[in-house]
């Protein structure tokens with residue numbers, strides 16, 4: 001198998017290291033795409049994507065450049081040229097999965113994406129395996145190590161969000177622009193990818209409601225502690241009666257929930273299926289070698305023979321009548337008077353059991369940029 005590597009940053013360099021270390025002659029990185037000629041330091045490097053994408057000798061492309069374009073165009077070109085693809089680019093894959101799967105199926109190629117959700121955890125593979133026997137009814141989990149690190153640190157020390165974010169950045173867990181992580185968009189892509197794999201129900205990631213932790217404060221974590229609850233950013237998706245419900249939301253988990261004990265920058269994901277019941281997977285959701293491990297596992301799966309299935313039609317995301325109680329911290333509690341079940345403090349209230357759609361109408365009316373919302377686990 002001759003591999004073309006697009007992007008040699010955190011993930012790409014990990015792939016290079018693992019493949020080199022395997023010393024398997026059936027398996028080699030033949031060419032590496034770098035962004036500019038100035039970055040060429042080895043004979044196998046090129047800044048010309050066509051040199052890789054049109055090379056008949058290369059049969060698999062690993063895309064770990066990130067971003068939407070030109071990643072999508074290169075992956076499409078690779079598939080159209082009959083090359084199988086492994087990608088770690090969840091944002092691109094969640095958005096263009098239909099188009100990419102169609103091209104892969106048309107050209108008889110494999111398209112693998114293990115590293116796109118759960119990082120190093122063999123989550124996608126397990127979902128595929130469970131689905132061979134069982135119907136999966138729900139998936140949920142801590143799918144972002146950066147936010148887990150921030151919330152765990154705030155819970156343990158009582159520190160404010162800004163300080164916890166700065167520490168995460170100093171440790172390399174959070175990027176200089178942490179928007180995708182702290183606003184929940186990273187988890188949204190992973191939730192969409194998990195749902196499509198678990199249920200065969202692809203959805204537009206933009207249809208999944210997303211609430212992040214940008215406005216969380218030490219007092220919110222303190223409320224959780226006083227009520228035997230731990231705050232985690234949770235991606236969840238459920239499949240009921242043919243409809244898909246999904247959401248990304250901070251949740252005050254009960255202390256007894258196994259997910260509540262998963263701290264630091266770890267990820268933990270759970271699937272519930274008919275005969276297996278709940279099964280949970282914990283590990284590194286990011287990092288050079290753990291993520292590269294997932295990429296190389298995909299390469300081995302392709303080497304051992306697997307093609308891409310035709311895409312299934314996208315489905316709308318609905319709530320399926322799901323209700324929950326919500327914790328609301330707001331400078332404008334009056335806006336939530338109609339749905340308030342309990343006032344926990346001057347600015348903190350607990351809603352009655354309502355749907356998320358109903359809650360969103362009140363959020364809009366409150367027009368409070370410092371608002372913090374979290375679900376309170378039943």
Ligand SMILES: NC(=O)c1ccc[n+]([C@@H]2O[C@H](COP(=O)([O-])OP(=O)(O)OC[C@H]3O[C@@H](n4cnc5c(N)ncnc54)[C@H](OP(=O)(O)O)[C@@H]3O)[C@@H](O)[C@H]2O)c1
Nearest residue numbers: 007008009010011012034035064065066088089286287291
């Ligand atoms: N890091 C993780 O732990 C992790 C975990 C799971 C998934 N992912 C996903 O994996 C992907 C890569 O992440 P990363 O952390 O490895 O990013 P990264 O360190 O920024 O690496 C990306 C590499 O791709 C190169 N690149 C970008 N655009 C290019 C272009 N047009 N032509 C050629 N090279 C290009 C960059 O070159 P320059 O150096 O010139 O910018 C860089 O070397 C992202 O989609 C990310 O979401 C990452």
